[in-house]
Amino acid sequence: MDAEKKRISHKTLSKSFNIWFWGALTCFSQEHMQTFGYLCSMLPIIKELYPNDNETQTNNIKAYTAFFNTNPMLGSVIIGAIASLEEARANGENIDSQTINDMRAGLMGPIAGIGDSLIDGTLIPILLGIALGMSRNGSPVGAIFYIIVWDLIAYFGQRFLYFRGYKLGDKAVGFLVGKQGKAVRRAISIVGGMVVGGVLATWVNVTTSLQLRDNTGHVFLDLQKQLDGIFPGILTVIVTLFCWWLMSKKHVSAIWTMIILIGVAFVGVVLGVFNPGLKY
Amino acid sequence: MTISWLQAAILGVFACLCSNSCMAGQAVGNYTIGRPLVGGLVCGIVLGNLPLGIACGVATQLVYIALVTPGGTVAADVRAISYIGIPLAMVAISSRGLNPMGSAAANMAKSLATLVGTVGSVLFYAVAFMNLIWQAFGWKDIEKGKLNRLYGVDFSWPWLSHLVFSFLPTLLMTHYGAEAVTALKTALPMNGIPMKTLFTVGAMLPCVGIAILLRQIINKAIDFIPFLVGFTLAASLHLNLVAVTVISLLFAVIMYEIEMAKGSGNSNASYASSNGNAVDDDEDEEDI
Numbered sequence: 001m002d003a004e005k006k007r008i009s010h011k012t013l014s015k016s017f018n019i020w021f022w023g024a025l026t027c028f029s030q031e032h033m034q035t036f037g038y039l040c041s042m043l044p045i046i047k048e049l050y051p052n053d054n055e056t057q058t059n060n061i062k063a064y065t066a067f068f069n070t071n072p073m074l075g076s077v078i079i080g081a082i083a084s085l086e087e088a089r090a091n092g093e094n095i096d097s098q099t100i101n102d103m104r105a106g107l108m109g110p111i112a113g114i115g116d117s118l119i120d121g122t123l124i125p126i127l128l129g130i131a132l133g134m135s136r137n138g139s140p141v142g143a144i145f146y147i148i149v150w151d152l153i154a155y156f157g158q159r160f161l162y163f164r165g166y167k168l169g170d171k172a173v174g175f176l177v178g179k180q181g182k183a184v185r186r187a188i189s190i191v192g193g194m195v196v197g198g199v200l201a202t203w204v205n206v207t208t209s210l211q212l213r214d215n216t217g218h219v220f221l222d223l224q225k226q227l228d229g230i231f232p233g234i235l236t237v238i239v240t241l242f243c244w245w246l247m248s249k250k251h252v253s254a255i256w257t258m259i260i261l262i263g264v265a266f267v268g269v270v271l272g273v274f275n276p277g278l279k280y
Numbered sequence: 281m282t283i284s285w286l287q288a289a290i291l292g293v294f295a296c297l298c299s300n301s302c303m304a305g306q307a308v309g310n311y312t313i314g315r316p317l318v319g320g321l322v323c324g325i326v327l328g329n330l331p332l333g334i335a336c337g338v339a340t341q342l343v344y345i346a347l348v349t350p351g352g353t354v355a356a357d358v359r360a361i362s363y364i365g366i367p368l369a370m371v372a373i374s375s376r377g378l379n380p381m382g383s384a385a386a387n388m389a390k391s392l393a394t395l396v397g398t399v400g401s402v403l404f405y406a407v408a409f410m411n412l413i414w415q416a417f418g419w420k421d422i423e424k425g426k427l428n429r430l431y432g433v434d435f436s437w438p439w440l441s442h443l444v445f446s447f448l449p450t451l452l453m454t455h456y457g458a459e460a461v462t463a464l465k466t467a468l469p470m471n472g473i474p475m476k477t478l479f480t481v482g483a484m485l486p487c488v489g490i491a492i493l494l495r496q497i498i499n500k501a502i503d504f505i506p507f508l509v510g511f512t513l514a515a516s517l518h519l520n521l522v523a524v525t526v527i528s529l530l531f532a533v534i535m536y537e538i539e540m541a542k543g544s545g546n547s548n549a550s551y552a553s554s555n556g557n558a559v560d561d562d563e564d565e566e567d568i
Contacts, residue, residue, distance in 0.1 A: 019434075021305055027418075027434045028301030029411040036418060040434045043427060058425040065422065072306040121493055124311070125345050129521035131317055135338050138331030138381055142338075143321040147312055154307035183539030187532035190506045191525065192497050196490060197510025198524035203342050204486040233515035237508070239484055243491035244498070254356075255398055257488050258481075265480035269473055274480040 006090045008045055008083060008166075015044045017162045020079050021155065024072040033069035038079070045083050049090040060086070063097035070108035071115025076158040078107050080165025088169070114185060122192045124150070125199050132203065206236045208268075209275035281374045283327065283367060283458040285451075290326050291363045292450040294319075296442040299359035301407055303442060310358060316340035316393065319362025327370055332380040336369045337362075339386035340393040342486040345493075359446055360400020364453050365393030371458045375465050384470075387482030392461075394485050396453075403445050410441035506531070 024037035042064045050056040070078060082100060089095040127150055135142030212221035227234050239261075246252040246260065268274035283291075294313060302309025312318055320337015324330035340361060369389040378385040414437035421429040468474050498504060506528070513519045513527060 019431075021307065023305065023434045025301050025306050025310070026303055027411050027414055027438045029408045029415055030405070031412060032415055036415060036430070036434045039418075040430050043430060047427070054425045054427075057427055058422065061422060061427060065419070117496055121496055125493070126521060126525055128315070128317065128341060128345055132338050132341060133520065135317065135334050138334045140321050140324070140330060140334055143317050143334065146315065147318060151308060151312055154311065158307070180540065183536045186539050187536040189497055189503070190532045190535050191528045193503060193506030194510030194513070194528035194531070195521070195525055196493050196497065197507040197512075198514040198519070198521050199345055200487075200490050201511045201514030202521055203345070204483075204490065206484055206487065231512075231516075233511065236487070236515075237511060240487040240490050240494070243488050244494045247491055248495045248498075254488060254492060257491070258394065258398065258485065261484050261488065262477065262481050265484060266473070266477045269476045269480055275476065 006049055006087065008048055008087050012044045012048045013080075013083065013163065013166060016041045016079065016083060017076065017159055019044070020072075020076055020162070021158055024075070032067060034072065034075075035065065035068045037072075038068040039064045041079050042082070042086065045086055049086060060089075060097070063100050066101050066104065068104060068108060070112040071119065073119050073154060073158055074111045074115035074161065075108070077161040077165035078104065078111060080162040080167075081107075081169055082165075084166045084169040110181075114188075117185075117192055118188055122188065122195055123153070125195055129195075129199050129202060200236060200240060201233055204236050204240075205233070206239045208235060208273050210273045281327065281329070281371045281458070282462075283371065283454045285455060287326050288451045288455040289447075291323065291367060291454050292447040294322055295359040295363040295446040295450040296439070298362065299357060299407065299442070299446050300404055301411065301438065301441075303439060314358030314362055316344055316358075316362050316366060319358075319366050323363070323366045323370060327367060329370065329374070329380075332370050332374065333366070335380045335385060336366045336373070336389040336393070339389040339482075340366060340369070343390055343394050343489050344397075345486070345489055356394070356397035357400035357402075357404045358397075359450065360403060361393050361397035363450050364400060364457070365389075365396035367454045368396065368457050368461050369393055372461045372464075375462045376470065383483075384479060387479040390482035390485050391478045394482075400449075403449060406445040407438075407441045410445065411438055414438060414441075 020037060020041040023040055024034050027036040028034070039061065042061065046057050046060050050060065082104065085095055085100055085103065089100075127146055131142035131146035133142065134145055208223050208227070210221075210223040211219050214220050224235075231237075243257050243261070246257050247254065252260070265274060297304040298309045298312075298314035298319075300310050300314075302314065304313060313322070317334075317337045320333045320335070320340070321330075322333075323336070324333020327333065344356065344358075344361065366389065369392040372392060373380060373385045373388055376388075378388065414433050417437065418430055418433035421427070421433070494507065497507070510524050510528065513524050514521070519527075
């Protein structure tokens with residue numbers, strides 16, 4: 001081992017990040033998921049730390065053949081942190097493949113959970129909600145807005161997380177699993193819940209066309225008006241909660257939930273409860 | 281409206297780029313090109329009717345506003361929704377002469393794209409299955425120490441999986457499906473029960489998408505409160521989404537401070553309950 005400390009160059013870290021950004025899921029299979037994206041993004045780092053030493057390279061890369069799957073956005077912090085572990089190992093610190101695998105296995109679950117609720121559950125619905133409003137009249141502005149804003153956030157956000165992970169090593173993600181992490185997750189879940197409620201109210205509108213008339217043709221019961229008098233949009237909430245109840249309490253799959261909705265809609269149309277009011 | 285071989289082929293390439301295990305990367309592929317809103321833009325440009333494409337994209341996006349794929353299980357496939365479902369919906373809407381901005385067109389797009397997207401999830405599993413072949417190459421390359429070949433395993437070989445299960449299905453289904461959809465127009469009149477059901481379901485489908493998301497957020501009954509507050513702000517007070525988000529941030533800050541302030545001594549307990557244990561969480565709700 002050299003007396004001089006080995007350092008991974010910025011260029012190599014960039015390359016490793018870009019492989020993760022573009023290739024995290026390209027060779028996806030149910031069995032190994034993101035393993036090959038993980039393998040490939042560690043490859044430039046291994047090659048720089050152990051130049052011209054195919055045997056060590058091959059041995060060390062085997063640590064990365066373990067199953068890997070997490071939220072690919074927040075997951076870049078794990079790749080960065082593991083790059084710094086690999087650097088420490090090349091400098092003779094007491095780190096073996098087992099240490100690296102333990103860290104990977106300990107992080108990918110929490111990161112996946114936080115990432116899915118923060119990114120898929122909060123950030124993207126907000127961005128899409130804004131974009132949908134801009135595109136409401138058939139204008140492409142909303143779609144272009146989403147493309148630009150989301151991709152800038154995704155690229156630079158992930159890049160930031162990667163280098164943050166590299167700089168802080170295993171400490172980078174420590175706050176995610178401790179007390180502070182729990183507080184942050186509770187706080188995010190509030191934002192997520194309220195945004196989802198807002199999205200539902202803004203964009204979804206289930207209405208009934210049921211009207212009861214007396215014999216002069218005068219409407220004496222307009223169910224939709226009555227319902228909105230109780231709580232605006234109550235029917236939309238009821239249908240949503242019904243779907244939620246089916247899926248989380250009765251463990252019905254999403255596909256079967258949709259089929260049940262088709263049944264509900266069919267019965268409703270036949271009984272005259274639902275009428276989309278179509279004509280040519 | 282018909283879809284030519286060339287147009288179908290362009291849609292096929294986009295399908296390869298965006299489908300999960302996407303050739304354009306996760307953020308750009310699945311999360312950008314794959315979103316129905318962006319798919320609507322692309323389909324609108326390719327088929328030469330931008331407003332109609334966007335209108336279908338907006339309608340379909342609502343169903344999939346919260347498309348999460350926890351642990352690689354999919355309820356719907358983005359390539360099928362955005363690059364097979366939306367083009368077919370565009371053909372169906374224009375062949376029936378519906379107003380593209382109307383709710384009938386939107387519900388038509390939702391129903392058709394969701395149907396295609398749900399059936400299309402079989403493509404997702406097919407690509408993932410075929411990738412096992414390239415991964416087997418990869419394990420051999422590691423045994424032999426030919427590490428550079430791993431780049432090929434991750435970036436080149438999967439194109440073959442997509443050629444078979446993304447490009448070809450999109451090419452064939454958009455080209456021939458357009459004719460079938462037009463023929464269906466005479467078979468199923470608009471004021472018949474099947475079409476009325478289809479359109480009613482279209483209006484309800486976004487509820488499933490939202491419910492999938494709720495399943496992630498809600499662990500116990502009390503978690504419904506933030507959701508209902510957000511709904512009320514938008515439905516009763518007519519606040520837009522950014523305003524709802526800003527208000528929710530205030531509650532988030534308060535919640536964070538409460539969590540950080542309480543029980544400074546029991547860091548072990550809070551660590552243990554970080555997986556969503558109910559015991560510790562019950563105390564939080566009384567603090568609200």
